[in-house]
Structures are given as structure tokens and as C-alpha cells.
Amino acid sequence: xxxxxxxxxxxxxxxxxxxxxxxxxxxxxxxxxxxxxxxxxxxxxxxxxxxxxxxxxxxxxxxxxxxxxxxxxxxxxxxxxxxxxxxxxxxxxxxxxxxxxxxxxxxxxxxxxxxxxxxxxxxxxxxxxxxxxxxxxxxxxxxxxxxxxxxxxxxxxxxxxxxxxxxxxxxxxxxxxxxxxxxxxxxxxxxxxxxxxxxxxxxxxxxxxxxxxxxxxxxxxxxxxxxxxxxxxxxx
Amino acid sequence: xxxxxxxxxxxxxxxxxxxxxxxxxxxxxxxxxxxxxxxxxxxxxxxxxxxxxxxxxxxxxxxxxxxxxxxxxxxxxxxxxxxxxxxxxxxxxxxxxxxxxxxxxxxxxxxxxxxxxxxxxxxxxxxxxxxxxxxxxxxxxxxxxxxxxxxxxxxxxxxxxxxxxxxxxxxxxxxxxxxxxxxxxxxxxxxxxxxxxxxxxxxxxxxxxxxxxxxxxxxxxxxxxxxxxxxxxxxx
DNA sequence: CCATGTGAATGTTTTCACAGCT
DNA sequence: AGCTGTGAAAACATTCACATGG
Numbered sequence: 001x002x003x004x005x006x007x008x009x010x011x012x013x014x015x016x017x018x019x020x021x022x023x024x025x026x027x028x029x030x031x032x033x034x035x036x037x038x039x040x041x042x043x044x045x046x047x048x049x050x051x052x053x054x055x056x057x058x059x060x061x062x063x064x065x066x067x068x069x070x071x072x073x074x075x076x077x078x079x080x081x082x083x084x085x086x087x088x089x090x091x092x093x094x095x096x097x098x099x100x101x102x103x104x105x106x107x108x109x110x111x112x113x114x115x116x117x118x119x120x121x122x123x124x125x126x127x128x129x130x131x132x133x134x135x136x137x138x139x140x141x142x143x144x145x146x147x148x149x150x151x152x153x154x155x156x157x158x159x160x161x162x163x164x165x166x167x168x169x170x171x172x173x174x175x176x177x178x179x180x181x182x183x184x185x186x187x188x189x190x191x192x193x194x195x196x197x198x199x200x201x202x203x204x205x206x207x208x209x210x211x212x213x214x215x216x217x218x219x220x221x222x223x224x225x226x227x228x229x230x231x232x233x234x235x236x
Numbered sequence: 237x238x239x240x241x242x243x244x245x246x247x248x249x250x251x252x253x254x255x256x257x258x259x260x261x262x263x264x265x266x267x268x269x270x271x272x273x274x275x276x277x278x279x280x281x282x283x284x285x286x287x288x289x290x291x292x293x294x295x296x297x298x299x300x301x302x303x304x305x306x307x308x309x310x311x312x313x314x315x316x317x318x319x320x321x322x323x324x325x326x327x328x329x330x331x332x333x334x335x336x337x338x339x340x341x342x343x344x345x346x347x348x349x350x351x352x353x354x355x356x357x358x359x360x361x362x363x364x365x366x367x368x369x370x371x372x373x374x375x376x377x378x379x380x381x382x383x384x385x386x387x388x389x390x391x392x393x394x395x396x397x398x399x400x401x402x403x404x405x406x407x408x409x410x411x412x413x414x415x416x417x418x419x420x421x422x423x424x425x426x427x428x429x430x431x432x433x434x435x436x437x438x439x440x441x442x443x444x445x446x447x448x449x450x451x452x453x454x455x456x457x458x459x460x461x462x463x464x465x466x467x468x469x470x471x472x
Numbered sequence: 473c474c475a476t477g478t479g480a481a482t483g484t485t486t487t488c489a490c491a492g493c494t
Numbered sequence: 495a496g497c498t499g500t501g502a503a504a505a506c507a508t509t510c511a512c513a514t515g516g
Contacts, residue, residue, distance in 0.1 A: 038485075040468050044461035048443060062497065070445055074497095075487055082499055090493045091496045108467045115463075126362040132443065132460055137467070176470050177463065201466040203459060207284060207368065209306055217469045219462035223439060224368055225280035226455035227351075227413065230437040231344045231373070232276050233453045234412050272507075298475060310475090311509050318477055326515050327474040 035083045042080055043103050045070055050100035062093035114141035116170050116199070118190045119181030120150045120160055123205060127181055128155050138177070142169050146186070166190065170197030177201045184208040275316045279339050281306055282313070286336035298329035340373075350377035352406050352435070354426045355417030356386045356396055359441060363417055364391050374413070378405050382422070402426065406433030413437045420444040 049069050053061055063074040070077075081087055087102050088094045104110050115138050117124055128140060143160045145151060153160045161169060170178070170193075178194035180187050180202060187206035194202065201217045204210055207225075212218055285305050289297055299310040306313075317323055323338050324330045340346050351374050353360055364376060379396045381387060389396045397405060406414070406429075414430035416423050416438060423442035430438065437453045440446055443461070448454055 036485075037465075041461070041465045043468075044458075044464040045445070047464070048461075049445070064497080071447075073487070075489095076485090078497090078499060079486075086499065088498050090498045092494075093497065106468065107464050108470060108472070109464060113467060113470070122362040122365050126358040127459075129358050136460055136464070138463055177466065201463075201470060203462055203466070209281070209285070211307075217466045219466055221457060221459055221462065222280075223363075223457055224372055225277070225284075226439055226457065227374055227437075228280040228283070228343050228345060228372070229273075229277045230413065230439070230453045230455055231349060232279075232342065234344060234349070234437060236344070274507075300475080309509065311511095312507090314475090314477060315508075322477065324476050326476045328516075329475065 033083070039080045039083055040107075042072075042076075043107055046077070046080075047100055047103050047107075047109075050096045050103070053096045054100070059096055060093050061096055063088070066094070109137040111137065113138050113177055114173060114175045115139065115177045115179060116142040116144070116166070116173075116175045116194065116197075117179045117181060118144040118163065118166060118194070119183075119186075119205075120145035120147070120153075121181070124181040127179060127205075128158075141173055141175060144169075144190075146182070163190070163193075166193040167197040170194060170199060175199060177203070179203045179205070180210075181205045269319070271319045275319055276343075278308075278312075278316055279343055282316075283336055283339050283343075283345075286332045286339070289332045290336070295332055296329050297332055299324070302330070345373040347373065349374050349413055350409055350411045351375065351413045351415060352378040352380070352402070352409075352411045352430065352433075353415045353417060354380040354399065354402060354430070355419075355422075355441075356381035356383070356389075357417070360417040363415060363441075364394075377409055377411060380405075380426075382418070399426070399429075402429040403433040406430060406435060411435060413439070415439045415441070416446075417441045 046066070049066060050061075053069075063077045067074040067077050078088075081099075084106050085102070087099050101110075117127060117140060120128070120143055124143070124145070128143060140156070140158055143155060143158050144163045144166050145160050146163045150160050151162050169175075175197070176199055178191070178199040178201070180190050180194075182190050184206045187204065187208045188210060191202060191204070191210045191212060195213060195216055200215060202210065202212065203219050203221065205221045207222060210218060282302070285302060286297075289305075299313045303310040303313050314324075317335075320342050321338070323335050337346075353363060353376060356364065356379055360379070360381070364379060369376065376392070376394055379391060379394050380399045380402050381396050382399045386396050387398050405411075411433070412435055414427075414435040414437070416426050416430075418426050420442045423440065423444045424446060427438060427440070427446045427448060431449060431452055436451060438446065438448065439455050439457065441457045443458060446454060
């Protein structure tokens, strides 16, 4: 078993190199602090609740009280925040204003993001007119539709363009976020056009599984699935 | 330590009774086959994909191929289905039609459910006019709004009623599912009225954490949170 | 031989529980 | 004295891998 270097077969040497490579990876100093996506998805609710508290004049809150308002456990809030740093004061709790600002910075909400919307039917209309965008960091910067009589319309200073303009306009404006509100049959094509234009985050309202390249983030808005999964719990 | 029954203090006896009660629960023969909610929430996508396959004339599918279409692992699909029974044929796969029908029965989609919608602004409008309800098991049976000039309008045979009618109408029609599309400030009150009328499943579009009694199922539709959680992954 | 259904292993998320700081 | 931040434990979810049956 005491093989020296010259005795090694090529295979043995290869396996040895692989093992060392793995060892090296394992020893890596900063093992990339991967933050679970499920934690990221909870942060917006923390922001919203912290804003509500400030509107009520509350300047400080404990993880216990915040948890009560949100309907989760205090330990979960503390663990979630611990992925990003130490934002609380022991014995005191968290400053609502400071914590809100810190989480907004983590989610990169401390700047404005242009958004492209494709699909200007009744759903697209509701999205475009939704004023909940306003206090947030998103600005509707482009709207696309396939229907000729929608094209040219002006919505808060944004002209509805033909779907064929999708890739070009998104690239020209440097838009990174796309919202898909077209029928299922058109959604994949729209997604491809958006990605071709440089979009790396897609909010999809169409009831279809989108195929996207690595590195493009996707969130689904699927009320029918939500309803269907609730019916399970109803009494017969 | 060898205390007999007559020596016991009331507290000791109480604790003993509690312990025995717990032991009894632990010994329970059928330990209630609790199905994880996360499994329930995946079933609608399986149904949708199985419908699509049938539309394409595909009558049989393996867990491997189904997984590829949905973007999950084959093992996950097989595990999910195993909570409910054995629906496949070894060496063959699953009948798309049979599996679809079985999952629909599990989710109680093999009957029609009346739904109440509160909030008839642009969002409520988009929901009410959404034709994706049609091939599904849901029928919009009541619409409520606060705004006087919306009340009385007829939407596909359903008259928009004043919000004050919520509890009464829901009770009278036996509606179990409510959709909340009102502003955040009104959402809790609407939820309370719906629950008072007998609703046990709520689809909430308002950006607020609802407080609901045990036994009421809740799903959130929150596009702003979805956007905010995607921005995290964008390049600066 | 192929693909399901499922014990066992692995990976992830939540919760416990408490040391330590204010 | 009170509440955070976090190791360690527990609970939960996913994936592996294969015996089993058509």
C-alpha cells in the first residue's frame, strides 16, 4: 500500500488530484455565506411591518413583538436578521427606522428600479394603474402589448409599444425587471425576449412553467393555484 | 419516592394525569397522516401540467418526464404522490388523465365552489373578469364594494353589493371561499366579516398580515413582496 | 427491463435555550 | 433585568438508491 509517486497508475493520480481539489475547496477560508432564499422572501414583510409601526409612531420594537405582529416566532426573526449582521440593541430591541433602512439596503431598495410590463389586458391594466408601486422602488418604464388598438396609448407618460419592441426597448433602457401579464401561450416567448434584452428578474402572472437560463430570478403570481391548494382544507 | 395514591398532592396528581394523557396521544394507533402543506401547494402545478399534456395528446408520462416539464425532481413527484396513494404503473409511468382526475379529487376540485370577492377597484375588476376561473372549479357568486357608484352594477349576472351585506350574503349563499381585493386599511375588517359569514378559505391581495381564527386557510398574493425579494439578486 | 414507491440518508429550516451585552 | 445573537438540537423536506412488480 506504500506506493511511491513513480508506481502510481494514471487513474490513481487522477483520483488523488480530485481528492486534493475537493480538500482545497473544503478548506476555503470564507465559505460563501449563502443566504437561504426563504429568508430573502420574508424580508419584505419585515419592511412592511416596520413601516406600519413607524406610521403609528413606534420607534423601537423587540423581536417578540415584531413576531407577534407578523405571525412568526421571535427566534425566526432574530435568525433571519443574523444572516446580515447585528441590528438590535441587547436589552432594548430594534429601532424600527434603522432596521427598516438596513433591510431595504439589503434588498437594494435604496435606489429606483425600472420595470417592463408585457401584456396590457385587464390584468396588465390593473398592474399599470396600481399605485402600490409608488412608495416603492419600482417605476413602470415600458409597456408592451400585442393588440394594435392598445398600442400608442399613454399610461402615466409611458407609451404602450408593440411586443416586437420588447428586446430592443429593454436593452436600450437597461431594464432588469420584467412583469409578464400575457396569456399562457405567449408567456415563454415574452420571457425569452425579455431575457434577450437583459432582464434578470421576472415576475410571472401567466399560468405556465417558464424555462429560464441560470441567473434569472423568477417569482410566480398564481391565484388559481392558490385557490386550488386551499380547497383541500375545506369541509366536504 | 415510593409515594402511593393517598400521599399525592393535588399538583402531583394533575401532572401525572397530564403525563398519562400525553403518553396516550403518543401511543395513538393511526398517527393521523398529516400531509405537508408544501406538498398540497405543489399539486395544482401537477394538474396544470397533466392538462397541458392531454391537450397535446399525451396519455402517459413518467415521473422523470413530468419532473422535466415542471422543473423539479422525479423523486419529489413520486414522494408527493405517495402521500395519497399509488397512482402509477411500474415500468410504464402515469396515465395523464387518471392522475389528473385523482389529484383533482384530492384537492376537491371535482365539484364547484362559490367564491365571494370584496373590492371592485381595478384589481377586483381584473379578478372578476378573469376567464381563467372558467375551466376551473370556482364560480364568482358575490361581489362587494364600498363605493356607491359601483354598487348595483351587474357582472356576468352577479350584482355588486354594498360591503355591509358581506356577512349576510356569504352566510345565505353558504360561501366558503373569500377573495380580498380592498385596500390594506379595510382588509382586516372585510376578513372578519367574511369569517363571520362562514368563510374558511381566504385569498388575500391586500398588503397586510391578516389575523384569522384557527381553521381558516390563508394564501397571500403579494406582487410587491415578490418584486422586493427579487431585487436582492440583481447586480448593483 | 423499466419506472414506481419507499426506507434510509442527506440537506435545509426552525426552534430551543442560554451566554453575553447594554 | 431584558433582549439579542447564535451554537446545538429538533423538526421538516428532499434526494438517493433499490427492492418490487408489471
